[in-house]
Amino acid sequence: MDIAHIADTIGALGAIVVGFFAIRFLRKEWKLKGADIGITKVMLTLLVIGCVEALLVGLRIVGQTPLSTH
Amino acid sequence: MAVKTETLGHGHGYGHGVMTQEEYVEQRDLRFLGFLLFLFTDSIFFTAYIFAALYLRSAAPVWPPVGVERPDVNLGAVNAIILFGSGITAHYAMHRLKESRLAGYIWFTIATIILGSAFLGGQAYEYAHIHATWSGSTFGAAFFTLTGLHGFHVLVGVVYLIVTLLQSLAGKYTPERHFGLTAATLYWHFVDVIWVVLFFLFYIY
Amino acid sequence: MSTDTIDILRRAEAPIHPAPESFIKKYIFSVDHKVVGIQYFIVSGLMILLSGLFAEAIRVQLTGPHNTFLTPQQFDEAFTFHGTLMVWFGAIPLVTGAFGNFVMPLQIGARDVAFPWLNMFSFWTFPPAVLILLSSLAFGAPNAGWTEYPPVSLQAGVGIVFWTTAVFTVGIGATLTALNFLTTVIKMRAPGMTFTRMPLFVWASAVTAVLSLVATTALASALGSLFLSHVFNVPFYDPSRGGTVVLFQHMFWFYSHPAVYILIIPVFGIVSEIIPTFARKPIFGYKLIAYSTVSIALLSFMVWAHHMFTSGLGPWVTMPFMILSMLIAVPTGIKIFSWTATLFGANLRLTTAMLFVLGFLSTFTIGGITGVMLASVPVDWHEHATYFLVAHIHYVLFGGTLMGVLGGIYYWWPKVTGRLMNEKLGKWHFWLTFIFFNATFLPMHFVGLLGMPRRVAYYDPAFHGLNLFISISAFLLAGAFLLLFANAFWSLKKGQAAGPNPWGARTLEWMISSPPPHYNFKEIPEVYSTPYGYGEPLPYSAPYNQVSTTPTY
Ligand code: HEM
Numbered sequence: 001m002d003i004a005h006i007a008d009t010i011g012a013l014g015a016i017v018v019g020f021f022a023i024r025f026l027r028k029e030w031k032l033k034g035a036d037i038g039i040t041k042v043m044l045t046l047l048v049i050g051c052v053e054a055l056l057v058g059l060r061i062v063g064q065t066p067l068s069t070h
Numbered sequence: 071m072a073v074k075t076e077t078l079g080h081g082h083g084y085g086h087g088v089m090t091q092e093e094y095v096e097q098r099d100l101r102f103l104g105f106l107l108f109l110f111t112d113s114i115f116f117t118a119y120i121f122a123a124l125y126l127r128s129a130a131p132v133w134p135p136v137g138v139e140r141p142d143v144n145l146g147a148v149n150a151i152i153l154f155g156s157g158i159t160a161h162y163a164m165h166r167l168k169e170s171r172l173a174g175y176i177w178f179t180i181a182t183i184i185l186g187s188a189f190l191g192g193q194a195y196e197y198a199h200i201h202a203t204w205s206g207s208t209f210g211a212a213f214f215t216l217t218g219l220h221g222f223h224v225l226v227g228v229v230y231l232i233v234t235l236l237q238s239l240a241g242k243y244t245p246e247r248h249f250g251l252t253a254a255t256l257y258w259h260f261v262d263v264i265w266v267v268l269f270f271l272f273y274i275y
Numbered sequence: 276m277s278t279d280t281i282d283i284l285r286r287a288e289a290p291i292h293p294a295p296e297s298f299i300k301k302y303i304f305s306v307d308h309k310v311v312g313i314q315y316f317i318v319s320g321l322m323i324l325l326s327g328l329f330a331e332a333i334r335v336q337l338t339g340p341h342n343t344f345l346t347p348q349q350f351d352e353a354f355t356f357h358g359t360l361m362v363w364f365g366a367i368p369l370v371t372g373a374f375g376n377f378v379m380p381l382q383i384g385a386r387d388v389a390f391p392w393l394n395m396f397s398f399w400t401f402p403p404a405v406l407i408l409l410s411s412l413a414f415g416a417p418n419a420g421w422t423e424y425p426p427v428s429l430q431a432g433v434g435i436v437f438w439t440t441a442v443f444t445v446g447i448g449a450t451l452t453a454l455n456f457l458t459t460v461i462k463m464r465a466p467g468m469t470f471t472r473m474p475l476f477v478w479a480s481a482v483t484a485v486l487s488l489v490a491t492t493a494l495a496s497a498l499g500s501l502f503l504s505h506v507f508n509v510p511f512y513d514p515s516r517g518g519t520v521v522l523f524q525h526m527f528w529f530y531s532h533p534a535v536y537i538l539i540i541p542v543f544g545i546v547s548e549i550i551p552t553f554a555r556k557p558i559f560g561y562k563l564i565a566y567s568t569v570s571i572a573l574l575s576f577m578v579w580a581h582h583m584f585t586s587g588l589g590p591w592v593t594m595p596f597m598i599l600s601m602l603i604a605v606p607t608g609i610k611i612f613s614w615t616a617t618l619f620g621a622n623l624r625l626t627t628a629m630l631f632v633l634g635f636l637s638t639f640t641i642g643g644i645t646g647v648m649l650a651s652v653p654v655d656w657h658e659h660a661t662y663f664l665v666a667h668i669h670y671v672l673f674g675g676t677l678m679g680v681l682g683g684i685y686y687w688w689p690k691v692t693g694r695l696m697n698e699k700l701g702k703w704h705f706w707l708t709f710i711f712f713n714a715t716f717l718p719m720h721f722v723g724l725l726g727m728p729r730r731v732a733y734y735d736p737a738f739h740g741l742n743l744f745i746s747i748s749a750f751l752l753a754g755a756f757l758l759l760f761a762n763a764f765w766s767l768k769k770g771q772a773a774g775p776n777p778w779g780a781r782t783l784e785w786m787i788s789s790p791p792p793h794y795n796f797k798e799i800p801e802v803y804s805t806p807y808g809y810g811e812p813l814p815y816s817a818p819y820n821q822v823s824t825t826p827t828y
Pocket residue numbers: 422535536538539581582583600601603604607642643644645646647648649650651655658659660664667668671672675676
């Protein structure tokens with residue numbers, strides 16, 4: 001296994017773990033109210049999106065094209 | 071009414087002396103709003119450069135321009151996950167403090183600081199190995215400016231976390247009064263989610 | 276804890292800090308919003324004077340078509356300094372830092388802004404920024420105009436580094452002031468002062484703060500990239516390496532169009548305070564004025580490309596920007612008509628402040644009309660970068676912002692100093708300003724339409740006559756300002772004591788002594804209605820409803 005595959009595995013597994021906790025927090029906070037909680041919810045949601053990004057990279061679904069024309 | 075005579079009256083931002091709970095709540099309100107507004111303006115800074123990056127991209131026939139390479143996406147993903155993970159530990163730390171579990175708070179904060187520093191190390195590694203330079207291409211211009219700005223924010227965040235950690239060891243924060251910590255945690259989340267966007271912009275899109 | 280309890284607490288005679296004793300704490304590093312306001316007033320006033328000197332140098336050069344008073348290089352530096360100093364170091368700090376700081380907290384019945392220490396810090400970013408900017412004169416001054424478009428700005432010497440650093444620094448102060456003001460207005464209004472009971476100047480300050488929070492940071496990014504381009508050779512704006520100069524124009528104008536509203540909206544607020552006071556009747560369309568301010572602010576973020584009609588954007592870009600720009604004239608018109616309707620049938624008291632506001636109304640309206648003309652793409656292709664544009668910006672900025680500010684100075688001077696100014700001298704000042712303002716800037720429309728470009732040291736001899744006329748008027752216009760200084764000194768020395776409410780106004784700042792005491796309000800007032808109900812009892816809790824509202828000047 002080369003370094004890229006190791007990195008992919010770590011990235012994907014990490015994304016699942018971090019995403020899991022982020023979603024768990026999000027569910028806990030969902031019903032709470034308050035300005036700081038509201039902001040935290042937005043932040044956590046974006047964090048989940050970030051984990052999805054990392055997961056897709058780890059699974060080699062995105063991010064593999066060296067050149068993009070548009 | 072429980073107004074202590076040595077206090078400051080309401081809303082004076084430079085509170086010394088003893089504050090009553092009421093005054094604390096109000097000060098906290100002010101500072102919280104002020105801090106949110108600060109994060110808001112700061113996000114405009116990033117937004118402006120992100121638009122600049124997109125504009126430069128639309129002006130280039132291929133992206134990244136010929137002869138320039140994106141940073142390694144696989145390592146980038148690992149580094150991103152390190153940063154995202156630090157957001158989770160920061161969140162845990164905050165909760166531990168609210169539940170008066172000081173030891174947990176301390177360990178999670180230390181974990182956050184370590185992860186944050188590891189991210190910066192990863193950035194440095196990436197800077198050393200990427201096939202692009204700041205002045206060589208518009209991709210390099212956008213990449214180094216934005217990730218540099220972000221890296222600077224992470225650095226400030228790490229220092230900020232260290233300061234709050236020392237402050238709480240000195241007993242400054244209690245489960246009821248911890249505005250400084252709330253702000254540090256929010257700031258850390260902010261730095262995290264900026265990377266969600268930048269990661270997409272430079273590694274994936 | 277409930278908001279009610281907080282309100283009760285605010286109303287209590289909460290103990291207040293003793294006033295600072297030492298000179299430094301009292302006047303230099305003061306955290307008192309009134310002192311910070313006066314500090315801003317003094318420094319930005321000096322900057323306006325300095326900027327005025329640069330303007331007069333420009334006009335001296337233009338007295339003849341091929342004058343040798345300035346070299347073309349010096350001429351470029353002169354108009355760059357004139358614009359830069361006026362916009363960022365004169366007018367913006369004046370309308371936000373000075374007027375906002377002094378008046379806004381008083382009008383909402385607060386004892387200070389939300390973060391007094393931060394307020395002091397904001398001010399102290401300002402003098403260093405001035406020094407940085409001025410020191411560039413010794414190292415090769417910036418010379419591409421206040422807009423500093425690359426590539427020209429990047430071809431000059433190291434001056435651009437000073438310029439970006441200075442404007443960045445003063446921008447930090449402006450952003451922090453905005454953050455402070457917005458928090459203050461949202462959180463620290465006196466009990467009972469709902470948003471729709473706020474004085475209109477407070478509305479204006481709050482909306483300006485929002486503009487400033489969004490736009491100033493965007494400017495910071497534009498300045499940052501210009502700085503990086505010069506210092507680290509980063510190719511944002513270098514076409515040979517894939518960059519594009521049009522990007523800078525987008526980044527700059529995304530800030531600088533809202534910035535022109537940062538310059539004028541507080542003045543809308545000043546005007547909305549002065550008109551009802553001297554018309555002695557409620558302002559017409561309070562809510563319309565307030566909400567049109569908000570809509571102007573929103574629209575102002577969608578029109579920036581009207582400054583770039585000649586930069587080669589496609590018609591599918593310029594058309595929407597043209598329509599949106601013209602749309603701004605609607606909320607602006609709503610204001611003008613509301614003010615005019617307030618004047619209609621009123622028993623006007625023509626004090627100096629009121630005269631300046633009437634001057635504002637007429638000249639600003641002309642500036643708005645030429646703005647709509649320039650917003651039309653075909654017209655702009657013809658008029659862009661000519662003296663017609665210079666006429667437009669001076670009708671809105673001199674005839675608008677500065678006239679309104681002068682009105683504001685005459686209006687709040689007694690509150691700040693406790694003494695009245697000399698009305699007779701003031702009226703002379705107004706009439707000379709008004710006449711020579713128009714004599715200076717009206718002919719610029721004509722030379723502009725005839726094709727005289729801006730920012731060039733020499734011109735076609737055919738324009739000589741009008742330019743000479745303009746220059747002479749400009750010297751006299753500057754001379755008229757001496758009357759203001761004379762008046763100020765006279766007032767400080769001999770002025771009659773003003774009493775709390777010389778004009779018979781109704782906003783909260785006039786309900787306390789002049790100058791206001793340390794900590795403004797011993798007890799935080801309660802508010803029952805909008806301030807503009809002339810003929811009704813004052814809408815404040817005792818002791819703040821005891822002041823007479825009969826004018827005493
Ligand atoms: C009805 C409202 C307005 C409209 C439609 C309008 C339109 C325009 C347009 C189209 C231009 C660009 C001309 C060109 O570069 O060819 C312009 C320039 C300018 N306007 Fe306005 N304007 C309006 C109000 C104002 C106000 C209220 C201010 C400030 C208080 C202002 C300040 C300026 C300045 C400073 C410039 C010149 C910038 C430079 O140096 O290139 N305008 N305006």
